[in-house]
Amino acid sequence: MSNHECVKINLRKVAVIGCGFVGSTTAFALMQSGLFSEMILIDADQDRAEGEALDISHGTPFARPMKIYAGTYKDITDASIIIITAGANQKPDESRLDLVNKNTKIMRSVIQEIMKYGCEGILLIVSNPVDILTYEALKISGLPKNRVIGSGTVLDTGRLKSELAEHLGVDSRSVHAFIIGEHGDSEIAAFGSANVSGVPLNDVCEMRGYFHHEAAMYEIAQTVKNSAYEIIEKKKATYYGISMAVRRICEAIVRDEKSVLPVSVMLDGIYGLKDIVLSMPTIIGAGGAEGQMPIPLSETEQKQLKHSAAILQEVIQNIHA
Numbered sequence: 492m493s494n495h496e497c498v499k500i501n502l503r504k505v506a507v508i509g510c511g512f513v514g515s516t517t518a519f520a521l522m523q524s525g526l527f528s529e530m531i532l533i534d535a536d537q538d539r540a541e542g543e544a545l546d547i548s549h550g551t552p553f554a555r556p557m558k559i560y561a562g563t564y565k566d567i568t569d570a571s572i573i574i575i576t577a578g579a580n581q582k583p584d585e586s587r588l589d590l591v592n593k594n595t596k597i598m599r600s601v602i603q604e605i606m607k608y609g610c611e612g613i614l615l616i617v618s619n620p621v622d623i624l625t626y627e628a629l630k631i632s633g634l635p636k637n638r639v640i641g642s643g644t645v646l647d648t649g650r651l652k653s654e655l656a657e658h659l660g661v662d663s664r665s666v667h668a669f670i671i672g673e674h675g676d677s678e679i680a681a682f683g684s685a686n687v688s689g690v691p692l693n694d695v696c697e698m699r700g701y702f703h704h705e706a707a708m709y710e711i712a713q714t715v716k717n718s719a720y721e722i723i724e725k726k727k728a729t730y731y732g733i734s735m736a737v738r739r740i741c742e743a744i745v746r747d748e749k750s751v752l753p754v755s756v757m758l759d760g761i762y763g764l765k766d767i768v769l770s771m772p773t774i775i776g777a778g779g780a781e782g783q784m785p786i787p788l789s790e791t792e793q794k795q796l797k798h799s800a801a802i803l804q805e806v807i808q809n810i811h812a
């Protein structure tokens with residue numbers, strides 16, 4: 492950031508851009524987390540940002556002290572994490588990729604505003620289609636790839652863990668499994684490496700009396716993939732699950748945890764994939780995306796991953812055509 496004064500990063504400061512369903516619930520989850528002592532809310536609708544800041548700040552006496560206010564892009568230059576949730580959400584029967592044209596424009600304008608004043612922190616993209624918008628944010632900002640990440644399939648992985656946990660009657664935190672690839676219709680449930688506390692998934696299923704592995708896992712993967720559609724059909728938008736996923740990513744960054752989370756990142760050759768942003772298990776710490784954790788994938792899973800990458804690559808080519 493040669494055009495800007497050298498600003499010292501404030502680890503305890505976070506910004507949320509876009510204060511709709513996802514932005515406001517994320518801000519609410521972060522207020523309760525105790526991870527930050529200052530939070531700036533920005534929205535194209537200034538009243539909305541001010542209203543959410545006031546409302547959420549009234550929760551702090553029941554949580555921890557925190558300064559929460561509607562601010563401007565000048566206020567966020569030293570924020571450690573800038574969460575972007577600005578943009579249209581899916582309507583019933585709309586896929587995430589259908590949002591690409593309107594939300595690419597919004598993402599470009601938001602990133603340009605951020606970079607006008609400079610930014611020392613990590614950009615955490617949540618708006619959909621998150622893989623495409625993370626790619627755009629990375630290219631437009633010119634920031635190093637470790638500092639531009641998408642929430643990716645962290646939410647989908649949470650959904651998978653919760654479905655598997657219910658099926659198997661175990662704590663979802665003891666389930667180790669990832670959804671990888673696009674955060675969307677071509678996502679892959681990487682069952683090949685899934686386990687419960689180190690015990691391979693199929694063995695745990697058999698212990699629980701389930702033997703039709705392929706059919707059961709197909710059904711669980713479909714439920715996970717379609718859960719956003721189901722929620723949107725029933726209540727118009729999804730926001731609680733994603734707000735907890737974003738909180739978890741922030742926690743891994745602020746506490747420098749080196750946690751392995753399936754965020755959306757620029758790939759540089761893993762499984763032969765380059766110049767594409769999608770979700771793979773990634774080590775998350777104070778530096779953002781600090782490295783890949785290449786979980787073993789079956790041949791079928793590798794093929795599905797390449798297919799997912801090809802779909803995203805085509806969308807990117809179209810928006811740049």
Ligand SMILES: NC(=O)c1ccc[n+]([C@@H]2O[C@H](COP(=O)([O-])OP(=O)(O)OC[C@H]3O[C@@H](n4cnc5c(N)ncnc54)[C@H](O)[C@@H]3O)[C@@H](O)[C@H]2O)c1
Pocket residue numbers: 508509510511512513514533534535536539576577578579580581590594597600601616617618619620621642643646674728729730733
């Ligand atoms: N990554 C995920 O897992 C995940 C999960 C759920 C939703 N989402 C996505 O998050 C995004 C937000 O969803 P939502 O339900 O909160 O939508 P929403 O319509 O409730 O909120 C969007 C907000 O963005 C604001 N906005 C629009 N343009 C802006 C700009 N240029 N600058 C600042 N603010 C701007 C709007 O004023 C609005 O308040 C959508 O793209 C949705 O698909 C992602």
